[in-house]
Amino acid sequence: DQQVKQNSPSLSVQEGRISILNCDYTNSMFDYFLWYKKYPAEGPTFLISISSIKDKNEDGRFTVFLNKSAKHLSLHIVPSQPGDSAVYFCAASDSGTYKYIFGTGTRLKVLA
Amino acid sequence: GAGVSQSPSNKVTEKGKDVELRCDPISGHTALYWYRQSLGQGLEFLIYFQGNSAPDKSGLPSDRFSAERTGGSVSTLTIQRTQQEDSAVYLCASRHDDYEQYFGPGTRLTVT
Numbered sequence: 001d002q003q004v005k006q007n008s009p010s011l012s013v014q015e016g017r018i019s020i021l022n023c024d025y026t027n028s029m030f031d032y033f034l035w036y037k038k039y040p041a042e043g044p045t046f047l048i049s050i051s052s053i054k055d056k057n058e059d060g061r062f063t064v065f066l067n068k069s070a071k072h073l074s075l076h077i078v079p080s081q082p083g084d085s086a087v088y089f090c091a092a093s094d095s096g097t098y099k100y101i102f103g104t105g106t107r108l109k110v111l112a
Numbered sequence: 113g114a115g116v117s118q119s120p121s122n123k124v125t126e127k128g129k130d131v132e133l134r135c136d137p138i139s140g141h142t143a144l145y146w147y148r149q150s151l152g153q154g155l156e157f158l159i160y161f162q163g164n165s166a167p168d169k170s171g172l173p174s175d176r177f178s179a180e181r182t183g184g185s186v187s188t189l190t191i192q193r194t195q196q197e198d199s200a201v202y203l204c205a206s207r208h209d210d211y212e213q214y215f216g217p218g219t220r221l222t223v224t
Contacts, residue, residue, distance in 0.1 A: 006154075032211055043116070043203055043215030044155070089155065093211065098143065098162070100213065104154035 003027045004092050006103035014111050019077040021106050023090035026071065030092040030101075035064060035075050038087045038105070047088075048075070080110045114138075116216035118204050124222045125194055133189045133219045137206030144187050145213060146179060150200040158202075161187060194223045 005024045013019045023033075031052040036044035050057040050064045050073065057064050063076045077084055087105045117136045125131050137144050146158040157171040161181045172178070176195075181187040191198055201220050205213035 004154075034211065036215075041217065043205070043217050045215070046212045049211060091155075098160050098167070099157060100145070101157070102147075102155035104152075 118216035135204030141206035
C-alpha cells in the first residue's frame, strides 16, 4: 500500500521554464512533508519542507504547495536550471511518529 | 563535523554470504535511519534507532536482516545468507531534533 505516490516517473523541462513535480498521499495523519533531491551515486539531500499548518513555503527558486483537502503537494522550480536535473523524492511524516514515508521519485531533466 | 558516511561504498558478494554495512552518523545526532532503494523503487524504510535502541524493526524484510547501534553513534546493518533480491542501495540517514534527515552516500550491494 503506497501511502505516498509520485505518479510521474520522469519529467523534461526547458531551461528557464517552470518545473512542477507532484506528490499525492493517502494518510490524513501526515502533517509534515519534505522534498529531497538525489544525484546519481549520492544520498538524497534535503531541499524544502512544509508543515500542514501552511499551504505554501518558498525558498529561492523552490516553492512547495500543500493542498490538504486533496492530499496533494507540489514542488515548483522557477526558473529551472540544468543543474536541477536529478531525482526528486517527496516524503511525509506524522509528527507523532518517527517514520518518513517516501515516494518513488520523479526524474527531472532540464534541457539547456 | 562531517556529514553522514557509509562504508563500503560498493560491495559485491556471492549469494549465501554474510555482509556488514556501516554507517557513521553526524556527531550528536540521536536518531539514525536505514533505508533501502531497489532499482526503480523509492526509499524503503528498514529500521530506526533513537540512541542505541530500535523501537521499530518492522521494516526489516526478513530475519536475515539485523542492525545494531553502539554508543549512540555508529550503526551496522548485517545481512546474513544474502540473496539476489537483497541487491540494492542501502542508505543511512541521521537526524537531530528537527525533521530534516541527512543522508549518507549509500552502499551499493550486489549479490551475484
